[in-house]
Amino acid sequence: MKNWSIYKDLLARHRRHPPFTSNLLNILNKKLKIVSTRNHFNLETGQLISSHNIEDYDSYNVPGLNGNPCSDNNELAVYIHGVWTGQIAAKEQIDRTNLSLISNEYNIPVVGFSWDSNTVINPSGWTIAKSIAKQNGPKLAKFLTDLKTKCPNHNIRIIAHSLGAKVVENALINLNNNETWKNNSAYNITSIHLIGAAISDRATSKNTQFGNAIDNIVDNFYNLYNSKDNLLLGLYVKTENENPLGLLGLNKEEPFPQNYMEHNVVSEIPPFKNASGIYQPFVDNTVAEWGNNHSGYIGFRERYPFNKSLKDDGTINVIVADWRTNNK
Numbered sequence: 417m418k419n420w421s422i423y424k425d426l427l428a429r430h431r432r433h434p435p436f437t438s439n440l441l442n443i444l445n446k447k448l449k450i451v452s453t454r455n456h457f458n459l460e461t462g463q464l465i466s467s468h469n470i471e472d473y474d475s476y477n478v479p480g481l482n483g484n485p486c487s488d489n490n491e492l493a494v495y496i497h498g499v500w501t502g503q504i505a506a507k508e509q510i511d512r513t514n515l516s517l518i519s520n521e522y523n524i525p526v527v528g529f530s531w532d533s534n535t536v537i538n539p540s541g542w543t544i545a546k547s548i549a550k551q552n553g554p555k556l557a558k559f560l561t562d563l564k565t566k567c568p569n570h571n572i573r574i575i576a577h578s579l580g581a582k583v584v585e586n587a588l589i590n591l592n593n594n595e596t597w598k599n600n601s602a603y604n605i606t607s608i609h610l611i612g613a614a615i616s617d618r619a620t621s622k623n624t625q626f627g628n629a630i631d632n633i634v635d636n637f638y639n640l641y642n643s644k645d646n647l648l649l650g651l652y653v654k655t656e657n658e659n660p661l662g663l664l665g666l667n668k669e670e671p672f673p674q675n676y677m678e679h680n681v682v683s684e685i686p687p688f689k690n691a692s693g694i695y696q697p698f699v700d701n702t703v704a705e706w707g708n709n710h711s712g713y714i715g716f717r718e719r720y721p722f723n724k725s726l727k728d729d730g731t732i733n734v735i736v737a738d739w740r741t742n743n744k
Contacts (some may be wrong), residue, residue, distance in 0.1 A: 427469070442607070446532035446560065448476070448510050448528055449478050449510075449526065449528065450476045450478070450507075450510065450527065450528045450532075451474070451476075451478060451559050452475070452476070453468075453552055453555050455532065456532060457532040457551065459532060459534065459548075459555070460495070460503040460535075461544070462535075462551075464551060471558040473558065473559050478563075479527075479567065481566065486570060487570060490570050491570060492571075493525055493572060494528075494573070494574045495510055495526055495529065495576075496528075496531075496702070497529075497533065497580020498533065498576055498577045498578055498579045498580045498612070499533050499549075499614065500533060500534055500535070500541075501533050501534060503530060503534075506530040507530075507667070510528030512715050513714045515714035515717075515725070516730060517715055517732060520729060520736040521730075522580070522739065529556060529583070533545050535548070535656070545579060546582060549586075552587075553589065554586070554590050556583055558596070560605070561596070561603075568602050571606040573605075573606055573607045573739060574605060575735060576608070576609070576610050576611070577612055577713055578612050578662075579614045579716065581610045581614060581661065581662070582614070582615050584608060584610070588629035588630065589629050591603075592625070592628060605634045605635065607635060607636040608630075609640060610639045611681075612645055612662040612710055613660060613661040613662035614652055615660060616656075616661065617661045617663070617664065617665070618659055618667045620661060620666050620670075620676060621667070621670035622673045624668065627671075627673045634675060635675065635742070636675055636738065637675055638679065638735075639661055639666065639676070639677075640679050640681045640713070640734065640735075641681065642663070642680070642682050642713075643707065644670075644682050644707025645663060646703060647710040648662055648710065649663065681713075682707035683706060683707075685708070685709055685713065686706060686728055687703055688703070688727070690716070691711035691712040691717070692717055693720055694719075694720060694724030714730050714731075714732060715732055721729075
């Protein structure tokens with residue numbers, strides 16, 4: 417497929433120039449809050465490796481877990497990255513999400529959910545990444561259950577980018593079959609925002625298991641869509657032969673869950689390259705106009721050597737505005 421060949425050539429050039437400088441690595445030495453399922457899956461087959469099970473996860477510095485106290489303000493965000501994101505890139509995205517929230521004066525703990533999405537970049541690798549994302553659903557569900565059990569008064573706010581939406585989809589389906597979540601009103605998710613969602617544009621229909629779970633478990637569910645997203649327009653549409661949810665929103669033939677809302681966010685993603693602060697050909701070579709940059713939903717760093725700060729917050733201002741509305 418022509419599109420995949422173009423991206424493969426870009427990736428080859430990208431590998432000759434390491435994407436993260438020592439300056440950015442120093443930033444990532446911060447004590448980040450992470451739930452990780454890294455190395456739980458075989459990246460070549462998508463199979464769960466024998467030393468792990470369908471629900472286990474590792475956690476580092478997470479409020480409420482491993483003896484850590486719950487958050488002082490009873491609120492936290494869970495950020496879930498998308499496809500083809502290595503461990504270092506995941507940490508950068510967690511940090512960038514936190515910077516964008518702080519720039520909007522919404523300073524709450526940000527927990528990153530880091531999963532094995534760094535499969536080979538070709539159609540086979542995409543298929544394997546989708547399988548791994550789906551299998552991470554029960555793991556995310558177990559973490560959310562553990563968090564609610566330890567910190568029952570917490571407002572949990574989820575932000576999921578790209579194929580991270582598939583992780584959320586299967587986590588909610590899993591929770592909707594959990595008697596504790598079904599029968600105890602204290603077990604709920606305050607809000608979920610999908611950004612650049614790389615799942616079917618019918619996935620959140622009220623007629624699906626996911627849609628039913630949205631109605632039952634989530635107080636406020638938002639899909640932020642963008643008709644100019646470069647990777648959704650290119651690789652996703654060409655590979656899946658359908659529109660993704662993050663491109664035009666929920667298919668208009670489908671009924672919305674009662675607590676489901678959508679925002680068009682093309683105007684929130686400026687035509688900047690280098691969203692991480694470092695040039696990344698896989699995305700950046702196709703950025704030409706507003707909305708193009710699939711990596712820009714959580715904000716844009718200043719370029720090296722000033723990449724400890726932001727030049728734009730992407731769609732995070734929209735997300736924070738929704739949160740503040742929820743809190744009224």
